[in-house]
Amino acid sequence: EDQVTQSPEALRLQEGESSSLNCSYTVSGLRGLFWYRQDPGKGPEFLFTLYSAGEEKEKERLKATLTKKESFLHITAPKPEDSATYLCAVTGFADSWGKLQFGAGTQVVVTP
Amino acid sequence: DGGITQSPKYLFRKEGQNVTLSCEQNLNHDAMYWYRQDPGQGLRLIYYSQIVNDFQKGDIAEGYSVSREKKESFPLTVTSAQKNPTAFYLCASSKERTSRNEQYFGPGTRLTVT
Numbered sequence: 001e002d003q004v005t006q007s008p009e010a011l012r013l014q015e016g017e018s019s020s021l022n023c024s025y026t027v028s029g030l031r032g033l034f035w036y037r038q039d040p041g042k043g044p045e046f047l048f049t050l051y052s053a054g055e056e057k058e059k060e061r062l063k064a065t066l067t068k069k070e071s072f073l074h075i076t077a078p079k080p081e082d083s084a085t086y087l088c089a090v091t092g093f094a095d096s097w098g099k100l101q102f103g104a105g106t107q108v109v110v111t112p
Numbered sequence: 113d114g115g116i117t118q119s120p121k122y123l124f125r126k127e128g129q130n131v132t133l134s135c136e137q138n139l140n141h142d143a144m145y146w147y148r149q150d151p152g153q154g155l156r157l158i159y160y161s162q163i164v165n166d167f168q169k170g171d172i173a174e175g176y177s178v179s180r181e182k183k184e185s186f187p188l189t190v191t192s193a194q195k196n197p198t199a200f201y202l203c204a205s206s207k208e209r210t211s212r213n214e215q216y217f218g219p220g221t222r223l224t225v226t
Contacts, residue, residue, distance in 0.1 A: 004154065031213070034214065034215075036217075041200075041220070041222070043116075043118075043202050043217035043219050043220045044155075044202070046214055046215070087154070089154075097162065097213065098145065098160050098162060099160070099170070100155075100157070100215065101154075102155040102156075103154050104152060104153055105154065
């Protein structure tokens with residue numbers, strides 16, 4: 001069974017203080033790893049998909065990387081508007097198409 | 113604008129009543145999903161549908177039912193058999209097998225059962 005563990009559970013940053021979020025996963029043959037951002041009381045917003053080890057994707061202050069066992073979401077020089085919960089999810093080739101396994105998320109608070 | 117709509121945003125029901133949550137998409141996506149989100153837990157899959165008139169149980173389907181009569185619509189009924197129905201419910205959709213399964217979410221419905 002696929003498993004996804006995100007750490008830390010919560011992260012408090014000063015504006016401009018760069019940091020990284022971790023997503024460790026166990027899956028039989030990774031089909032894709034997904035990062036989402038979720039604001040309180042809203043649905044998750046898609047950020048990135050990573051497919052193979054060594055792949056990297058960037059969007060503004062966010063950069064996602066992937067190894068064979070984990071993914072990192074790097075937040076560079078964060079701003080208060082980057083405050084959100086960041087969710088990681090995986091799907092494997094052994095899974096029914098469409099099934100994602102989500103982690104519990106990392107809640108990020110960026111203070112001015 | 114293309115997107116996924118869920119209604120209502122907040123829903124209150126008495127214990128023992130069935131309730132139906134609406135989900136509509138105009139993205140022309142083939143697949144649709146229902147998730148449940150509880151504090152401190154990851155999203156859990158309730159049901160999913162890859163094509164019209166077909167759907168599969170997810171990890172926590174007990175106490176829920178769905179239908180997929182139209183490509184655009186995937187309503188979820190929370191029945192009185194669901195023991196802990198109070199939660200945040202999220203609907204999502206994705207393209208069919210031509211894509212890599214990026215799922216796009218609606219704004220959610222918060223259901224409170226007392």
